[in-house]
Amino acid sequence: AQSVTQPDIHITVSEGASLELRCNYSYGATPYLFWYVQSPGQGLQLLLKYFSGDTLVQGIKGFEAEFKRSQSSFNLRKPSVHWSDAAEYFCAVFGGTASKLTFGTGTRLQVTL
Amino acid sequence: SAVISQKPSRDICQRGTSLTIQCQVDSQVTMMFWYRQQPGQSLTLIATANQGSEATYESGFVIDKFPISRPNLTFSTLTVSNMSPEDSSIYLCSVAGQGAYEQYFGPGTRLTVT
Numbered sequence: 327a328q329s330v331t332q333p334d335i336h337i338t339v340s341e342g343a344s345l346e347l348r349c350n351y352s353y354g355a356t357p358y359l360f361w362y363v364q365s366p367g368q369g370l371q372l373l374l375k376y377f378s379g380d381t382l383v384q385g386i387k388g389f390e391a392e393f394k395r396s397q398s399s400f401n402l403r404k405p406s407v408h409w410s411d412a413a414e415y416f417c418a419v420f421g422g423t424a425s426k427l428t429f430g431t432g433t434r435l436q437v438t439l
Numbered sequence: 440s441a442v443i444s445q446k447p448s449r450d451i452c453q454r455g456t457s458l459t460i461q462c463q464v465d466s467q468v469t470m471m472f473w474y475r476q477q478p479g480q481s482l483t484l485i486a487t488a489n490q491g492s493e494a495t496y497e498s499g500f501v502i503d504k505f506p507i508s509r510p511n512l513t514f515s516t517l518t519v520s521n522m523s524p525e526d527s528s529i530y531l532c533s534v535a536g537q538g539a540y541e542q543y544f545g546p547g548t549r550l551t552v553t
Contacts, residue, residue, distance in 0.1 A: 358540045369531055370482075370544040372440070416481065420540035426497075427472075427542055429481045 328353040328419050330430035338436040341409050347402040347433050349417035358420040359400040360427070361391055365413045373415075376400060387411070412437045441466050441534050443545035451551045452522055459518045460548045462532035467512035470535040472542065473505070477528045485530075488515050522552045 329352045339345055351357055358377050362370040374385025381393040391402045400417060417430040442465040452458050462471065473485040485505055486494040494507040509515045519526050529549050533542040 369546040372541070372543060375541060426484055427540065431481045
């Protein structure tokens with residue numbers, strides 16, 4: 327069965343600093359990978375997705391992610407963080423015989439001014 | 440992407456009672472999903488609801504506790520029955536976009552059971 331690991335439970339960065347959130351997945355075939363963001367009291371918003379092709383994908387709000395098959399990773403990046411980026415970020419993978427979306431445990435991002 | 444609304448947005452309920460959560464989509468969709476997000480936790484899939492068929496429940500979730508209706512292609516309900524404090528969670532519905540793998544989420548229903 328597929329699984330997703332987000333090693334960092336909580337990250338704090340200063341506004342204007344760069345950001346990288348880590349995501350590792352376990353899945354036998356080429357996965358479909360996603361990053362979602364959940365602001366306090368809100369539902370989940372899809373930031374970006376990877377299905378195939380170019381391993382560097384661009385998303386909304388200035389985020390990007392890079393798929394690295396050799397490392398089974400799909401890390402999320404942003405060159406300059408804004409205070410409004412403070413939220414919970416979830417990495418997810420779709421696939422496997424169950425054909426369902428499996429989420430990581432999430433990384434809470436705090437942005438200091 | 441579809442616009443999804445949920446009602447109620449939040450509720451406080453007494454143990455032993457039931458709450459029905461509604462999920463409305465602004466376009467017709469084949470697959471809808473219900474998730475639970477317990478406090479400080481990630482999302483767990485409760486069931487998949489396809490119009491015209493019985494919902495498919497994940498391990499650990501049963502129809503008697505979480506009955507689901509899917510009367511048409513734009514609407515679904517999830518009922519949390521005989522609630523206990525352990526049912527305090529955020530309940531989210533989602534719909535499949537391109538293929539079943541791309542999902543869009545509603546704003547969630549925050550349930551507190553006292």
